[in-house]
Amino acid sequence: MLPLFVLAHYSHHVLSALLTPLLPSIRDEFALDYTRAGWIVSAFTLSYGISQVPAGWLADRIGPRVLLAVGVAGVALAGLLAGLSPTYVTLAGSLILLGIAGGGYHPASAPLVSTLVKPENRGRALGLHQIGGTLSYFSAPLIAVAIASALTWRGSFIVIAVPVLAFGIIFYLLLGRVKYTPRSQATMPQNPEVTPPRSRLRYFIPFIALGVTTQIFVMSTIFFIPLFAVDSFQISEGVAATLLSTAYIAGLWAGPLGGYLSDRIGKVPIILTAGLLAGPLIYLLNLVGYGWGIYVILLFIGASMYMSMPVSEAYIISQTPERNRSTVLGVYYFASRGGPGLITPVVGYIIDRSGFQAGFAVMGGTMLVIAIAGTLFLWKYRA
Helix, strand or coil, X not given: CHHHHHHHHHHHHHCHHHHHHHHHHHHHHHCCCHHHHHHHHHHHHHHHHHHHHHHXXXXXXXCCHHHHHHXXXXXXXXXXXXXXXXXXXXHHHHHHHHHHHHCCHHHHHHHHHHCCCCHHHHHHHHHHHHHHHHHHHHHHHHHHHHHHHHHHHHHHHHHHHHHHHHHHHHHHHHHHHCCCCHHHHHHCXXXXXXXXXXXXXXXXXXXXXXXXXXXXXXXXHHCCHHHHXXXXXXXXXXXXXXXXXXXXXXXXXXXXXXXXXXXXHCHHHHHHHHHHHHHHHHHHHHXXXXXXXXXXXXXXXXXXXXXXXXXXXXXXXXXXXXXXXXHHHHHHHHHXXXXXXXXXXXXXXXXXXXXXXXHHHHHHHHHHHHHHHHHHHHCCCCC
């Protein structure tokens, strides 16, 4: 089943992954400043994050099948509406719908993926599942620019939405055949869990907070990379898309590697490494011009984000009882996926007033301070 979930993860993310590489074209059509461009991104990220909480609660009660199918087919329908949107407001509304439709995928999928393997291999399995999302964010900029050159940015949304919708329907049918339904949850493979000692529970919030913060700050920075590249380096939107793909391709190795290492040496060292790297790497964007240096920096910026994802998921699954696991994951995804929706407009405002250099400096410095604080708290905790 794992390859099916990897493909579903790709389909779930590919339409939302179009937004960032197409942002320069959307900005030009609607004459947006950086702040309003940031709000376009936030329309999706906020609704996507907020919807994770009720979706996670629902997954624990009705089962994952419907939520997984809506997380693919529903996203495709919202993507079609985005491509047909005539105004800034209707585009924002379509992206809100896209976020709501997609909110149930992760809280429903992560627990299912974790049941496919032994507990000691859980991080690796979640890292492999992440490859689907990584491939979508890596390929979407290249596909989007190619389609947009012939059919405008709207065509990119419409052309990609059609096969995703078809797969969403097929995915729903396949899930029914393998009995991933509420009534058959008792037949799903179960892994024995050991309840963590109470002394460890006090580390739960700071651990997850560091993982979430790393993802928020990296995502919020990456959202502005195409605009930064086009406006600062005077390069084409197509070349800017390759920069974006460089950040996302890191997930092909960083996610599985982070998950594998967390299974072997513990989750805390991996989450601390990812957090401590993110801040300085964001700041280094100010010190390089267009050349091989920025590709290297973006590669490792992406790696810091993708390493933290499977480690955080595996940690939550190992520390929560099965009956409310999706609910807790929903809260985690609400923070990690919705958080950029709050930060992105702030970054856009700083860039509008003081430029990209100030924006990256504030983001990098703040991330580093948070990571150091997390390190001081978690260093003695091995898990």
